Amino acid sequence: MAQGLRAHGYKLTAQRLAVLQVMQEGNELLTPAEVLDRGRKIHSRLGMTTVYRTLELLRELGFVRRVHGAEGCRAYAQAREQDGHHLVCQACRRVVDFPCSGLNELIEQTARRTGFSVESHLLELAGLCPACQ
Amino acid sequence: MAQGLRAHGYKLTAQRLAVLQVMQEGNELLTPAEVLDRGRKIHSRLGMTTVYRTLELLRELGFVRRVHGAEGCRAYAQAREQDGHHLVCQACRRVVDFPCSGLNELIEQTARRTGFSVESHLLELAGLCPACQ
DNA sequence: TTCCAAATGAAAGGGTTTTTCAATTGGCCG
DNA sequence: CGGCCAATTGAAAAACCCTTTCATTTGGAA
Ligand SMILES: [Mn+2]
Ligand SMILES: [Mn+2]
Ligand SMILES: [Zn+2]
Ligand SMILES: [Zn+2]
Numbered sequence: 494m495a496q497g498l499r500a501h502g503y504k505l506t507a508q509r510l511a512v513l514q515v516m517q518e519g520n521e522l523l524t525p526a527e528v529l530d531r532g533r534k535i536h537s538r539l540g541m542t543t544v545y546r547t548l549e550l551l552r553e554l555g556f557v558r559r560v561h562g563a564e565g566c567r568a569y570a571q572a573r574e575q576d577g578h579h580l581v582c583q584a585c586r587r588v589v590d591f592p593c594s595g596l597n598e599l600i601e602q603t604a605r606r607t608g609f610s611v612e613s614h615l616l617e618l619a620g621l622c623p624a625c626q
Numbered sequence: 627m628a629q630g631l632r633a634h635g636y637k638l639t640a641q642r643l644a645v646l647q648v649m650q651e652g653n654e655l656l657t658p659a660e661v662l663d664r665g666r667k668i669h670s671r672l673g674m675t676t677v678y679r680t681l682e683l684l685r686e687l688g689f690v691r692r693v694h695g696a697e698g699c700r701a702y703a704q705a706r707e708q709d710g711h712h713l714v715c716q717a718c719r720r721v722v723d724f725p726c727s728g729l730n731e732l733i734e735q736t737a738r739r740t741g742f743s744v745e746s747h748l749l750e751l752a753g754l755c756p757a758c759q
Numbered sequence: 760t761t762c763c764a765a766a767t768g769a770a771a772g773g774g775t776t777t778t779t780c781a782a783t784t785g786g787c788c789g
Numbered sequence: 790c791g792g793c794c795a796a797t798t799g800a801a802a803a804a805c806c807c808t809t810t811c812a813t814t815t816g817g818a819a
Contacts, residue, residue, distance in 0.1 A: 503796090504784080504786075504796060504797065505786090506784075506796095506797065506798080508797085508799095509797090525775085525776085526774095538798090538799085539798095540798065540799040540800075541775095541799080542776090542777085542778090542798075542800085543797080543798060543799070545776070545777080546797090546798090561694040561699060561748065562748075565775095566700070567699070567775085567776085580736060580740060580742055580744070582742065589742065591736040591740065594732070595728075595729075595731055595732035595735070596728075598728055599727070599728040599729065602728070603713060604753070606724070607713060607722045607724065607755075608756040609715065609722065609753045609754060609755050609756070610753045610759055611713070611751050611752070611753040612716065612752055612754065613751075613752045613753070614749070614750065614751050614752070615694065615695075615748065615749065615750040615751075615752075616747070616748065616749050617748040617749075618733065618736060618744050618747050618748075619744070619745055619746045619747070619748075620737070620743045620744040620745040620746070621743045621745065622740075623741040623742070636765090636766095637764095637765060637815080637816050637817075638816075638817090639765095639767080639815075639816070641766080641767070641768095658806090658807085659806090671767090671768085672767095672768090673767065673768040673769075674768080674769095674807090675768055675807095675809090676766080676767060676768070678808080679766085679767090700807090
């Protein structure tokens with residue numbers, strides 16, 4: 494996945510590798526402040542600005558996805574599934590991916606009924622993971 | 627809809643009526659700042675704090691819904707459809723509602739596969755309205 | 760009317776995100 | 790290998806957004 498950065502012409506800096514590692518290690522939802530905390534344990538010289546920039550970069554490359562849950566509106570989680578969505582545990586913030594399938598019918602029907610062209614969608618599920626139920 | 631406030635035991639203040647009217651008049655996405663601007667034309671003595679409080683109140687009562695679109699993460703739009711979702715025009719910010727049907731299968735399948743219990747979901751569509759296409 | 764809990768908003772507080780810009784550095788090239 | 794330079798970084802400041810506080814006002818019941 495670090496190779497993905499190279500492949501897109503981005504430099505492999507210690508800061509980016511630290512953020513990358515943080516996002517790959519856990520499977521919880523992480524705020525930028527939490528990514529900074531964890532990232533500094535890997536590379537002590539890491540600034541908040543870089544965390545913000547790197548998370549957005551990883552998002553553009555499809556390595557992480559942003560989550561707009563109840564728990565604040567800016568959080569990130571690893572994107573395991575290509576073109577998938579997140580299901581978040583409300584208790585422990587664990588995240589799992591699920592594939593985006595079964596939405597097409599709803600989207601097409603809505604487009605037909607409203608005359609809109611649908612360009613993108615945002616779907617998130619929240620609930621309780623097996624351990625927290 | 628003002629009656630809805632009364633029915634739930636809330637006072638009918640000029641401020642609440644102004645916010646209510648603003649949300650009912652247009653069919654665009656509105657940020658709290660925009661609601662304040664428009665609301666002040668109806669009731670000049672209206673504060674930002676009250677706008678925030680009233681929008682959240684109207685949301686709890688189901689009269690408006692919050693939208694987490696690309697265009698900032700806090701915006702509100704009138705909820706015409708009970709238990710529906712929003713489809714937003716990326717160009718002019720016009721909003722239409724659509725009913726939430728056809729998601730159950732996806733949700734149940736995801737719950738089964740992950741072991742999570744799904745308590746809530748967030749779904750938004752974005753695209754271009756007929757006029758903007 | 761009188762009365763009071765509910766409602767309001769100005770001001771202050773607090774946290775988050777972005778901008779700026781001088782210093783640093785990854786990686787290409789000779 | 791060095792040298793070079795555009796890309797990258799981060800400290801500081803600015804901008805932004807939202808919430809809390811609390812003295813004052815007010816809707817509506819009695
Ligand atoms: Mn999808
Ligand atoms: Mn729904
Ligand atoms: Zn859990
Ligand atoms: Zn439009």
